[in-house]
Amino acid sequence: MYLNSSKKIVIKIGSSLLINDKKIIRKKWLSEFSRDIKQLLDEKKNVIIVSSGAIALGCKKLNLNKKNLKLDKSQAVASIGQIELMNLFKKTFSSKKINLSQILLTLEDTEKRRRAINAKRTFDNLFKLGFVPIVNENDSIATTEIKYGDNDRLASRVAQISGADCLILLSDVDGLYTKNPKISKDAKLIKEIKNIDQEIEKIATKSIGEYGTGGMKTKIDAAKVCQTSGCVMAIANGLSVRPIKKIIDQNICTWFLPKISKLDARKKWIISSISPKGELIVDDGAINALKKGKSLLAAGIKKINGNFYKGDHIKILDINMKEYARGLSSFTSDEISKIKGQHSNKINELLGYISKSEVVHKDDMVEI
Numbered sequence: 001m002y003l004n005s006s007k008k009i010v011i012k013i014g015s016s017l018l019i020n021d022k023k024i025i026r027k028k029w030l031s032e033f034s035r036d037i038k039q040l041l042d043e044k045k046n047v048i049i050v051s052s053g054a055i056a057l058g059c060k061k062l063n064l065n066k067k068n069l070k071l072d073k074s075q076a077v078a079s080i081g082q083i084e085l086m087n088l089f090k091k092t093f094s095s096k097k098i099n100l101s102q103i104l105l106t107l108e109d110t111e112k113r114r115r116a117i118n119a120k121r122t123f124d125n126l127f128k129l130g131f132v133p134i135v136n137e138n139d140s141i142a143t144t145e146i147k148y149g150d151n152d153r154l155a156s157r158v159a160q161i162s163g164a165d166c167l168i169l170l171s172d173v174d175g176l177y178t179k180n181p182k183i184s185k186d187a188k189l190i191k192e193i194k195n196i197d198q199e200i201e202k203i204a205t206k207s208i209g210e211y212g213t214g215g216m217k218t219k220i221d222a223a224k225v226c227q228t229s230g231c232v233m234a235i236a237n238g239l240s241v242r243p244i245k246k247i248i249d250q251n252i253c254t255w256f257l258p259k260i261s262k263l264d265a266r267k268k269w270i271i272s273s274i275s276p277k278g279e280l281i282v283d284d285g286a287i288n289a290l291k292k293g294k295s296l297l298a299a300g301i302k303k304i305n306g307n308f309y310k311g312d313h314i315k316i317l318d319i320n321m322k323e324y325a326r327g328l329s330s331f332t333s334d335e336i337s338k339i340k341g342q343h344s345n346k347i348n349e350l351l352g353y354i355s356k357s358e359v360v361h362k363d364d365m366v367e368i
């Protein structure tokens, strides 16, 4: 089963799971859900929760109707509701001794390479510290043009940038059916989808939508992102008690299988920028370290060609100018000029500010 073999899992929960249409918070459900998360953590998996509900909870607090909200007001409402949302999580999850953190993202954070790299590092560090990040869109700041708009697509981007193996979209439907199950008795749940063809798109547009912003269309969009990121994705019903356990035990859901491996997806992402912006020529010691899977440090850098920014795609060459790898630089070319050949513990002093120690992190590098 895909969940069992996944190490890094993103779980998206929609507003309708947290708050019902009578505006009652589903505390019992969240408490059962926290048991699911606890189980995954006990199995040494890294978990990210993408949770909607800021606007719904803000509306509840202010006694407003979500449907009539104008954008500027909804931004204020989200700001009020987000703290309610986190309070709800904190209260519920602390009884299971699960440590939580909050990350609010805007579209640029996943679309701009440099910011995506930063976000990935933050996720990695939170895992190391034993915390479960809860992600939502930064609804108080984002405007229509710069918005994911729904948490299905946000969750797929989070899965992509964090390098997750599996994304579960918990909704109020079991998955994708061949026909609308509310109308057709012979509707069948599609268990696995390898290829999102026209037929699937057609079913998705016609299928019943959930109460939240998304519906099936955004879930299919999310699946497309996952397919090219090496991440399996499931649409599953979250309404039951312990929905994750139910997926593991009964597998009632629709799985979307990736088209490429996670490693290939990462490699593609690293070298997908138009063309390399510069070159770093490094000594034999550095090449040997890279061969052992280490990051590139300043000490081994002999020469820099080109002008580039942080996050730019660069070539790493040996002293005979033979290309060894491609990677994303964690420093600008100007900064590297100041620190090249120096020990990492000198970097902060040389630059005059606190910085990273790897010039190209091992996760941001591919051998050629």
Ligand code: GLU
Binding pocket: 014, 015, 051, 052, 053, 054, 055, 056, 078, 136, 137, 139, 149, 150, 151, 152, 212, 213, 214
């Ligand atoms: N980010 C929104 C919220 O927290 C929800 C978006 C969605 O429902 O997909 O209220």
